[in-house]
Amino acid sequence: MELNRHNIMLALVAFVMIQPIIDVLTTASLLFIDLPLTLGVIIRLAYLAVMAVWIVNESRKSKRARLYLLYLAGLAAFVIINFIVGYTVKEPFYLVQELTYYTKVVYFHVLLFGFILLLEALHKEDGSDTARQLINYFLIASLTISVVFIIAHLTGTSMANYARSKQGWTGWFYAGNEVGASMSILLPITAMFAVYKTTTTRKLLHWLPFVLLSASMLALGTKVGYGGILIVLLSIFFGSLLLLLTTKEYPARQRVKANSFVSLILLIVLVVSTPFTPVFGNMYAHLDILGISLEKPQVELDENGDEIPLDGEEENDEPLINAEQFENLVFSSRETYKANFVEQFKDAPISQKLFGMGFAGNYDAPQPHKPLKMIEMDFHDWFFSFGILGFIYMVAPIVWFAGRFIVILVSNLKENFNYFSILTGVAFLVGIGIAYTAGHTLTAPSVSVWLAFLLAAVTVVSQNRRIKPELDL
Numbered sequence: 256m257e258l259n260r261h262n263i264m265l266a267l268v269a270f271v272m273i274q275p276i277i278d279v280l281t282t283a284s285l286l287f288i289d290l291p292l293t294l295g296v297i298i299r300l301a302y303l304a305v306m307a308v309w310i311v312n313e314s315r316k317s318k319r320a321r322l323y324l325l326y327l328a329g330l331a332a333f334v335i336i337n338f339i340v341g342y343t344v345k346e347p348f349y350l351v352q353e354l355t356y357y358t359k360v361v362y363f364h365v366l367l368f369g370f371i372l373l374l375e376a377l378h379k380e381d382g383s384d385t386a387r388q389l390i391n392y393f394l395i396a397s398l399t400i401s402v403v404f405i406i407a408h409l410t411g412t413s414m415a416n417y418a419r420s421k422q423g424w425t426g427w428f429y430a431g432n433e434v435g436a437s438m439s440i441l442l443p444i445t446a447m448f449a450v451y452k453t454t455t456t457r458k459l460l461h462w463l464p465f466v467l468l469s470a471s472m473l474a475l476g477t478k479v480g481y482g483g484i485l486i487v488l489l490s491i492f493f494g495s496l497l498l499l500l501t502t503k504e505y506p507a508r509q510r511v512k513a514n515s516f517v518s519l520i521l522l523i524v525l526v527v528s529t530p531f532t533p534v535f536g537n538m539y540a541h542l543d544i545l546g547i548s549l550e551k552p553q554v555e556l557d558e559n560g561d562e563i564p565l566d567g568e569e570e571n572d573e574p575l576i577n578a579e580q581f582e583n584l585v586f587s588s589r590e591t592y593k594a595n596f597v598e599q600f601k602d603a604p605i606s607q608k609l610f611g612m613g614f615a616g617n618y619d620a621p622q623p624h625k626p627l628k629m630i631e632m633d634f635h636d637w638f639f640s641f642g643i644l645g646f647i648y649m650v651a652p653i654v655w656f657a658g659r660f661i662v663i664l665v666s667n668l669k670e671n672f673n674y675f676s677i678l679t680g681v682a683f684l685v686g687i688g689i690a691y692t693a694g695h696t697l698t699a700p701s702v703s704v705w706l707a708f709l710l711a712a713v714t715v716v717s718q719n720r721r722i723k724p725e726l727d728l
Contacts, residue, residue, distance in 0.1 A: 261380060267309065268373050270302060271708050272392040274437070275399040275428075278701055282414075282429040299700045303362055306369035313372050323368035326652070330364055333610065333645045340606045341613035349614070352627065356614035356640070356698075360649075363703035367652060370711030378715060386675060386724035389712040390451075393444035393705075394464060400438060401467035403427050404474060416475055422533040423476025431475060432631075432695040433702050438472050439483035439689060440705045443682035446487050450514045450674045454506065462517060469525075476533030479693050483685055484525060487678075491518040494677040501669055514674075589694070592630045596639045611642035631694035656714050657683065663717050671722040679713045 281295030288294075310327065313320035334357050342348050377383040404426040407413035416423030416431035428434040445465050452461035472480035495515035502508050529535055599616045600608065607617075615627040616639060629636045638646040660680075664671045686706045690696035697703050716724055 261377075264373050264377055264380075267302075267305065268370070268377065268388065269392065271704055272395040272399075274701060274704060275396055275403060278429070278434065279403060279427050281701075282427050285429055295701065299362070299704075300358070303358070303365055303700075306365050310365070310369055310372060313376075317372070320368075320372055323372070327361075327365060327368065329648065330361060333641060333648055334361065336610050337613055337641055337645065340610050344604060344607060345613065345617055347618075349618075349627070353614045359698050359700055360637070360640070362700040363697050363707050364649070364652065366704055366707035367656075367711055370708050371714055374711055374715040375718075384724065385712050385715045389679075389709065389716075390444055390448050392708075393441050394448050397438070397441045397445045397468045398464055400426070400428075400434070400441070401464070401471050404471040405467070408474070413474075416477070421476060422536055424474050424533075426471070426474075430695070430699075430701070431477070432479075432693065433699050435472065435475050435477045435479045436686070436689045436693070436696050436699070436702045437705055438468060438475075439479055440682050440686045440702070440709065442468055442472070442483055443487050443490070443678040443685065444709075446491060447674060447678040449517075450491060450510070450678070453513050453517060454510050456513045456516055458513075459517060462521075466521075469521075473528075473532045473534065476536075478534060479689055481529075481532065481534045485522075486685060487681060488518050488522045488525065490677055490681045491515075491674075492522060494674070498673070501672070589630055589632050592628060593632065593635055596630055596635070600639055607642060609642045609644050611638075611640045611645050613640055616640075629694070629698070632692060633690035633694045633697040636694065636698055653687075653710070656710050660713055660717055660722075663720050664722060666720070673723060675716075675724055676722045679709065682709055683713070 277295050277298050280298075281293045284290055284293040284295070307327075310320060310324055314324040338353065338357075341353060374383075374385045374388070377388075378385055404413070404424075407426040408424070413424040413426050414429070416425045423431065425431040425434055442465070445468055449462045449465050452458065469484045472484055492515055495511050495518065498511045499508065499515070502511055596612075596616050599612060603612055603617065615629060618627050630639070634646075634650070637649050641649060664676055664680075683706070686696055686702075686709070690706075695702060696706065713722075716722060
């Protein structure tokens with residue numbers, strides 16, 4: 256019986272590394288199979304149910320599990336209240352879309368608590384190294400994504416990420432935003448494998464998984480992908496410089512020096528190759544959509560050599576890009592949807608202000624060519640969907656576990672500041688940053704699974720108030 260329990264726990268934890276395969280199956284079911292639900296939705300719903308059952312089962316013998324179950328019961332209460340409020344206020348009320356959104360939102364919370372209990376139990380039962388599990392599972396997933404991108408490119412079957420003027424490819428992954436967010440969270444942990452394996456500059460082969468995943472992220476053509484690579488490399492380089500100040504042992508110093516050198520070289524390669532990447536052209540395409548030209552117009556000179564204003568217009572000091580255009584460039588029209596939700600929230604009754612407006616706000620009947628939309632900025636979507644009280648309740652676990660990690664790190668910074676704390680911190684901040692700016696993270700099960708596992712892993716690793724795993728990869 257205990258053996259079966261152990262195998263079940265291993266299978267539940269290892270589920271994270273097959274996410275790219277599930278995403279490819281989702282694409283196949285969308286393109287080739289006429290099903291009311293995709294294979295990905297069916298598999299992830301089944302996993303959500305199993306994890307919920309696991310938490311309930313653990314609550315019978317664990318006080319901590321009972322606290323987690325109590326929190327989830329409270330979350331269920333907020334969802335029920337939100338449903339009742341929406342049903343009584345919204346006209347029309349689209350039941351299926353509302354329920355689908357609830358499932359997507361609670362996915363992160365159920366998996367977070369489930370993973371914490373699973374990783375704790377595995378560590379207690381057989382001494383499983385949580386840090387190694389985190390790195391190995393994320394590495395396998397990142398290599399799977401890279402291989403899919405390579406095969407899709409070589410066979411000419413890669414799907415386009417954009418429908419119109421922009422360039423970018425998603426391999427065999429249907430949702431470009433979601434696979435981009437996933438890769439951005441995976442990248443720092445893939446880099447962690449490289450930095451712990453690279454003891455000298457001669458062992459550069461261990462950076463290959465990082466390079467392959469980075470190339471796939473650049474192929475997407477998104478700002479998120481490019482920014483993720485830049486942030487990780489800068490973190491390794493400057494983190495290595497700081498580690499040189501505190502690292503005294505010769506082998507460790509050699510590793511830090513090697514990684515600072517490699518990260519600097521990769522930074523230079525990234526900067527030099529930027530003009531040839533899809534994201535570079537896409538930025539110009541976006542500027543063109545906004546009616547902005549970076550080219551200086553041709554001007555005539557008078558007899559004194561001074562410029563003659565075109566069409567007799569006087570010179571002005573208006574900026575090349577105004578604040579509104581810059582916001583559109585960064586948020587890709589999300590700010591327009593946010594402004595609409597703000598107005599809806601102002602006009603909403605007090606019940607919706609406290610408990611939220613549900614999926615897509617107080618919508619009207621959608622037009623066929625214009626389906627209901629969220630803002631696609633996860634924290635904003637949480638706030639407007641679940642109201643002031645619901646939002647506070649939903650962000651509380653993230654604030655608690657992340658804050659706990661920061662307190663432990665700062666309380667003994669000299670010992671706890673290392674590549675593990677640097678890169679897990681970067682992965683978490685990148686994930687949260689994408690959730691805030693580009694969305695498709697905390698409200699997308701295919702992405703929130705990574706953030707949930709990451710936060711659970713660092714919580715378990717730091718339980719003894721020491722963030723210094725003995726990694727021997």
